[in-house]
Amino acid sequence: MADLRFLTVTTTLMTYTGPVDDHALVTRTGGVPLVPAGFTWPRCAACSGSMQFLAQLLVNAPGGRGSEAAAVAECVLSVFMCQNEPGLCDEWDPVAGGNRALLLPRAGLTPALVPAEDETLLSETCGIDCTATDAVPYLEARSNWSQAYGRPLRDVLGQLGGVPSWLQDDETPACPSCARPMSFMAQLEEGRDHRTAMNFGGGGCGYAFACAPCKEASFLWQC
Template sequence: MTTLMTYAGPVDERAPVMRTGGIPLVPAVFTWPLCATCSGPMMFLAQLPVDGPGAHTSGSVADARHVLSVFMCQNDPGACEEWDPFAGGNEAFLFDGSGLAAAAVPTDGEALALETCGIDCAVLSEDDYGGARSQWSQAHGRLARDVLGQLAGTPSWLQGDETPACPSCAAPMGFVAQLEEGDGHRTSMNFGGGGQGYAFACSPCGEGSFLWQC
C-alpha cells in the first residue's frame, strides 16, 4: 500500500495539520535555523506527523507522538548545498507532538513560502509510488501534480538510496515522507527543478534529517 499526500488547498498558516508552508509549530524553546553557508534564515517547508495513532491517515499533527518540521535555505537557491543532509543548508527537527505553538518568524531572508498548503491523505493498494500517483490522478480526475508526495512506506529514489544514518546512534533513519516540489508556483519547493525531497527521523534519538534529489 502507498499513502499519498494530496493537495487540499490553502489552510491557516498556524493550522495544527500536516501542511507545507505557513508558520511552524514549535516547542517553547526554539531557535529558527540559519544556513551554514549564507547565515540567512532557512525557509520552513513542511510540518509532518510521525509515529502516532492515525498519524499516517488523518493528517492531524494532534494524532502524532512527534512532528517533523523541515527547513531549507532559499536565500540564494543552488548556492548553499541545500540538497545535502549534512552540509548545513537544510534542517529537520523532530518535536514532541504536544505543547507546540507558532514560532516567531525572522524578519529578514526567505523564511516563509508564498502559500500555506493543506495536505489530505489517500491510501492506495498499489505499492509503487509512481503507479499509485497515476492511479489516484485517473480515479479522481485531477492532475498528477496535485499529489504532493507520500507519507511513510518506502522512498522512491531518483538517484539511488541515500538513507541517512542517525547522527546519535548511527542506525539507518526511518523514512517519514517524500515530497514533490508542489502543485504550482505559490506552493513550490525548489528541489532543483523536478526533484523530490526525502524526510527521515530517528524517534528514539529525537533526530531528523532531510535531503533532495533530482
C-alpha cells in the first residue's frame, strides 16, 4: 500500500496475481466497486451515461496537513471512466467530466448496485500484488521485474505511489477544493490482455491523484 510520507524510498509495482472475487476488498482492476451507503454510480458529464468501473486501490493517506499530517487514514481509491458510444467524452481529461476518481474510507463498504445499462464493468477481474523494489524509475523497475521473474511486461499493471512516469508532459492536477497540487497515488497500465484491458487510447497509462485532507481524488490518462 502507498504511504504518501515515503513516496521516494521505493518503487512499488502492481503485478497480476490471477483472478479474484468481484467483491473482494483488495487492490484490483475490474469487478464491482465497494462503496459507502448512499453511493450514486458516476455518470458522464458529456453523454450522461453510466461510467465503467476500472480499479479499486487500497491506499494509506495522511489525514491532514502540518501537525496533523502524521495521522494516516486507510482509504480506497476507486476509478471510473466513460466507455459509452461514440467515445467522444474527453475521458482522458481530469476535469471534463468523462471520468471520476473517489477517495473513500475503507470501513463499512459494500458492493455497489451496478446499473443495468451502458458499459459499466470490465470483462475481467484481476488481483494485484504490491511488490516493493529498489528506488529506480518505474519503467526500469518494470523491466527488471519482468526479467527477474520471467514474466511478460504486461503482467505489471502499474505502480502504487512513487513518481509518475509521464508519457507526455507533467499534468499533475490541482485539488478542486484547496487548489494545491494533488499527491500522486497510482499509475495504471491498460492491462495484461488487450481483449479485456482498460482503454487509455491504445498503449496509454492512467494516473490517479488525491488530496486526502480535502477527501478529493482525480484521474487522467495519456498515450
